[in-house]
Amino acid sequence: SEALKGGTLLVMPTALGKTFVAALVAAHLLATSPKKILFLTPTKPLAMQQAKRMRELLVVPQESVLVVTGEISPAKRAAQYASARIVCGTPQSVENDVLTRRLSLSEFSLIIFDEAHRAVGSYSYSFLGRQARESGALVLALTASPSSKPEKIREICGNLGIERIEIKTESDEDVRGYAQKIRLDWEFVELPPELLGLRDILREQLSECLQSLKKDGYLESADLRRINKRILLSLRPLLAKDIPKSYGSLSTLAKAMNFMHAIDLLESQGIAALYEFLTGLKQREEKTKAVLAILADHRYAKLVARTQTLKEGGFEHPKMRRMREIVGSAVHAGKSVIVFAHFRDSVSEIERQLNAEGLRVAQLVGRSGDGGMSQKEQHALLEKFRAKGFDVLVATSVAEEGLDIPSVDLVVFYEPVPSEIRLIQRRGRTGRAHAGSVIILVTKGTKDEAFLWISRAREKKMRETLQGLRGELSRKKQKGLEEFS
Template sequence: MHVTHPLIKPETIEARIYQQLVVASALKQNTLCVLGTGLGKTAIAALTIAGILSKRNGKVLIIAPSRPLVDQHFKSMNQFLNIDSEKIVILNGKISPKKREAMWESGKIFIATPQVAENDIISKILKPSQFSLLIADEAHHTTGNHSYTFVANKFKKKSHVLGLTASPGSNIDRIFEICGNLGIEHVEIKTEEDPDVSPYVAKVKMRPKRVELPEEFEVNLNLLKNALKDRLRDLKENRVIHSITVNKSELLGLNKKIMAMDDNIKYEMLRISSEAVKLEHAIEMLETQGKSTFLNYYQKLLTQNTKSAKEITNDPRFIQAVKNLNELDIEHPKYEKMLEIVKEILKENEKIVIFAQYRDTVQKIVDLLSENEIEAIMFVGQSNKDGKGMSQKEQAKAIEKFKNEANVLVSTSVSEEGIDISSVNYVLFYEPVPSEIRMIQRRGRAARGEGGQVIVLIAQKTRDEGYYRAGLAKEKNMKNILKNMQATLNKKLKELNEENEEESEKTENKDHYMDLRSVVSSKTSDKLEENKPTKLDKKSKSGLPNKATIIVDSRERHIGRYLSEKAEVEFKTLEIGDYILSDRVAVERKTAEDFENSIIDKRLFNQVMDLKKYERPLIIIEGNEFVRIHENAIRGMMFSIMIDYQIPIMFSRDIEDTADILVKLAEREQIKEKREIAIRYGKRPMSLKERQKFLVEGLPDVGPVMAENLLDNFNSVENIFTASEKELTSVDGVGPITAKKIREVVTKKYRE
């Protein structure tokens, strides 16, 4: 029996009572639906869309956390909804804002990632007041500072909201946070035990498979553990930790405590803490992943220009462990066990999805299977900062190939959420995960067929054991919460919503606003918003703009949400700076950590030189906790920027404070000073002095200060180039070695 509805295509959605009950609630009030993987959350979304659109006019936005999942929703909505396919629209960041603006106007059902929706809300090309329904798939992301939260907050008072998730988490406070951010008024929880759900549930068995680490691994793990213990003892002796029995997450949380310590010990403790974190991670790599992944991590440490990385890679015990492992011709026993299991499954002509946490491990598994003449499809996330990864097209191609040709898919966490990869009866975890959300999502890959098995590889007497127990315990806790708390959740939500309504009424009375949802149409609402008075209205009568415009580099989109309330925001790819405030003011924003990193990797001076192409450049540093470089070196760099390059530096407390500074500066430039906003591309013509200084700075070991000293002393570039070593060393800051290098560059024949 199938659902019959004018907006649902015939014979496409099976009539299931539990789905219809959820939809009935969703049509009455903002609802969070908690439903296991494979039980038809997409069908619930389609039925809710049909119900809403049959009662009222408006548009629908579906947000999903990844592009493959967005594509999947697009296909599903075209499959289920009896709506003109041209009105069902995918929007992504590759489409220009101008085209997206036209698409938002012409479409009816929109599917996008929350980041795209956020950007377009900020740019004011997406107008939440035009929408009747927001569907947040994988709604457990609606916490903290996530784009889900931003989008939900803009929609929840203007449209209906449906949240969908298989696993909201085991923390009741987190569930309330999700509900609060989405404006949820009612929670519908359907578990496998519910009588109306159980007939449709695919039974999945969890089968842990334990392997024993080889003695050779144990020897090298002991070397690494001893190196870690030394660091932990130092931290304990200095009262940073109470016991040397700590885990990685506890170590990662030490920085705030250390920053409150005296300067004479603070930086040393930060370094030791960083070393402990890196050693803890190295041990985890060897214990749970294998030799290859550990050695790849070692190679990454060698490329890190930090004291903590150098201290570790120079530790004799770490060096010995690397040497021993390089000479070993054995890998982690998980690989052999995994190969054995895959071969058995393929004999049954079944498909299997293998999950591994790290891309290095995924690659190793694919290579091993290939060596054994087993075709395995790799599925990883999009390119990261190392340039590794798969494009959206490659991901789609991989999924299609797995469905139609191959029987093995090897994936990182990117395929955990929602993606209908294929109906499989076997899933293998290369390692257990301590997160109940991820465990449920991974296991859900085996719940789409008639039921299957989840095989978890566990290295005995390692953190694998703890992670496995933690994941199971958290999942059990979450199920207990969901089972016992639906009534409590809904009662509490009712109380919270009543409190919020009272507060909202007070605010509305104070500000002379009305509930636009029930009184006026979306067009009238837009008109009221346009005519809403602002502090700058008096100035607008004289022909000046209501708000300043800030051009934001597209890589700095996260700040847009803080700017959009007070300024017009345009996103563009900028060659110079992060924000353009006028034809003469460009701003480079850096967190304290990024400021340090840009000194270490030598990006900073290039960025500073580029900023000089604007007449009035500015650097804003967010925060003041510098942990990798001594504060004397930080101050020296700041003095150089401010004095040698004449670029002022401002400090801000946080991202909101930065946004406030940018708005005030933009208003001063554009509204008070009446300056236009303009982007500079390419090189600004250098003055003669700048060209001379530029040439001299090209000499070995010569920076801005030394270049200035040389030019002051010799008066011309020619005199510097013809000066002897002895004459060069007479200049302040130029030693014999630098003088020799300069003479060598100037005199050495090019072809020698």
């Protein structure tokens, strides 16, 4: 009922019924208005999923719910708009049709923005939100995780014309009976001496780079504990302005970035990932001055030799061993599992290791780069997973949103993520039809540990920020009513 009163942002965990709420609002407007419903989703798979849900939830002719994407010709899209009662589409296609006047948003009584946290910057949701306000259509924006930053939530609300924020959690009385319990655990592992020795060499080289940048006046501190990737990236534009004086420092910065990445791989991913990165430097066809300097250092050969010896000896990161135990135990208990990993190389290594254990495993990766999957291949893989064609899906961030991923019993994070949005999205892959579990693997005393606490703190801050902005919007509306009266 609140969503019928004006533009509404509904913040609700995955599987608690955001689509059901959207269907209720749509049903009311279909019954009271001759206008159509527009349901926007970021990707074609989600558009198809929501169209299927609308056909299931609403008493409308099946053929009146149509999917509109960029794969359909403009002429055919125009014909679909004319015959549909409910249009489920991708925002880029709809934006193009509005700009070319094949479509007017005044034809719609309700516009639903799924994954509404995307309504920032130049993304098509921002344009369509402004057009929706001008057309007079009611806006319903859905998300499980808008942001922990007040300015970003304000931008989303401004772009979509949001007048009220509705927040639902698993503990709310009107939701509690429908929410499935999700158990969240994190398991800590320690770096063994073999990896600590390799890390010492990499840290020594990184420290030398930082000392050089500090000496040249580009860093205030060379303390490894105080320097992160974001700080180093922020130096690039500063150094670019200082050319030619900064040529040497630019190369030093590039070396530092490589060493920092190598340390991240060693701490969070393991020997195989580090070995691939180190040998990949030598295999590059075009080598920068920074890469040539790394290769010329006697410590590079030492690192490669020690890493290769460990790899060939079957040495592995303790996370890999624990991951195999967790996943193997779950599968033998008849459970379905998704394992999330940040790097594609890690996804491939995890798939290889689990296959070696006799498990039925497949990997899901994005469309870009070598070894990428087309949308058609992704869809076929997910349908096979849904049909129990295999037990474990190992995925990169592509499985966080934008795809119709079947619910699973267990989600494993091979490493923590620093984003509250990604934490919530990954967690939402379990606990839909029944209770689920999430296990996050964390390497003690590394960036893993920092990322774990950052994401949890940001999720807490997001809820506090939403409550504050909810009150702010309510006060603004009340003030407007008082001035009008």
